[in-house]
Amino acid sequence: MPSSRPSNYLLNVEGLTVSFDGFKAVDDLTFYVDEEEIRVIIGPNGAGKTTVLDLICGRTRASAGQVWFKDHELTALKEHQIVHAGVGRKFQNPTIYEDLTVFENLEISYPAGRSVFGALTFRKTKAILERIEEIAETVFLADVLHEPSGLLSHGQKQWLEIGMLLIQDPELLMLDEPVAGMSPSERKKTAALLQTITKGRSVLVIEHDMGFVEDIAHKVTVLHQGRILAEGSMDEIKADPRVVEVYLGH
Ligand SMILES: Nc1ncnc2c1ncn2[C@@H]1O[C@H](COP(=O)(O)OP(=O)(O)OP(=O)(O)O)[C@@H](O)[C@H]1O
Numbered sequence: 001m002p003s004s005r006p007s008n009y010l011l012n013v014e015g016l017t018v019s020f021d022g023f024k025a026v027d028d029l030t031f032y033v034d035e036e037e038i039r040v041i042i043g044p045n046g047a048g049k050t051t052v053l054d055l056i057c058g059r060t061r062a063s064a065g066q067v068w069f070k071d072h073e074l075t076a077l078k079e080h081q082i083v084h085a086g087v088g089r090k091f092q093n094p095t096i097y098e099d100l101t102v103f104e105n106l107e108i109s110y111p112a113g114r115s116v117f118g119a120l121t122f123r124k125t126k127a128i129l130e131r132i133e134e135i136a137e138t139v140f141l142a143d144v145l146h147e148p149s150g151l152l153s154h155g156q157k158q159w160l161e162i163g164m165l166l167i168q169d170p171e172l173l174m175l176d177e178p179v180a181g182m183s184p185s186e187r188k189k190t191a192a193l194l195q196t197i198t199k200g201r202s203v204l205v206i207e208h209d210m211g212f213v214e215d216i217a218h219k220v221t222v223l224h225q226g227r228i229l230a231e232g233s234m235d236e237i238k239a240d241p242r243v244v245e246v247y248l249g250h
C-alpha cells in the first residue's frame, strides 16, 4: 500500500472498488487524471459513472482501493475534508437556493462566508464582491446577478451551481451530466466555459452528449459494468469496436 502520493498526476485512482450487497458497481478501477486535464467518463446507464464520483467525493465508502489527490488519500477522509482538500462536485440536479439571488448563492459559497462569520452575515469586502462579480461573468450570469435564482432557466441554474463551486477554487472539479436539459446554444457555451476554467484545475466530467464530449475531452474513459472498457483520445474511443458495441452504437 503506498503511503504517499504515488505519481505526479493530480488524481490517482487505484483499484477502486465498491460492492452493494455483493454487486460490484465499481470494480477494480484504475485511472489517472493529469493537471489541467479535462477527462470525460462515458458509458451506458448503470455503468457506475456516478458511483465513481460518489467514491471520490466521499459520499460513498470504497470497499477497496485508494484515491490519491495531491498528498491526500481521499478514501480515508470525510466529505467536508475532501471539499477542503480542493475537490468540488456537482450533482446531476442543480442544488441551489431558489429563494436567494444569484449574488447571494455565490456569496454563501464563498469559503470565508461560512467558516468565519456564518452563512450570510460576513462582511462584504471589496475583494469578495469582485470575486463574486468575476465568477458571475465567467458563468454567463452577470446580467442576472440580483435576480432570484428560482427565476433562472434550467441551464442558468446549472451554470450557477458551477459558479458556486468555482468560487471555492477547487483544483479538481467533478461534474455529473452538466449539459443535461440544456439547449444546443447553452451546451456550446458550457463547453467554452469548461475550457476557460482549467487554468490550475482539472475537470472530471460525466456526459452522454457525444457532441459535447467531443468539444471538451482531452481524454475519455469508457466505463462498462463497473470496469474500464477503453481509454484514450476521442478519436481512439470512436474507432474502438468494443465501445461502439456497448455504447456508441446505441
Ligand atoms: N447506493 C447504492 N446502493 C445500491 N446500488 C447502487 C447504489 N448506487 C448505485 N447503485 C447501482 O450501481 C450501478 C451503477 O449506478 P450509477 O448510478 O453509478 O450508474 P451511472 O453510470 O451513473 O448511470 P446513468 O448513466 O444512468 O447515470 C447501478 O446498477 C445502480 O443501481
Ligand SMILES: [Mg+2]
Pocket: 049, 050, 051
Ligand atoms: Mg449517473
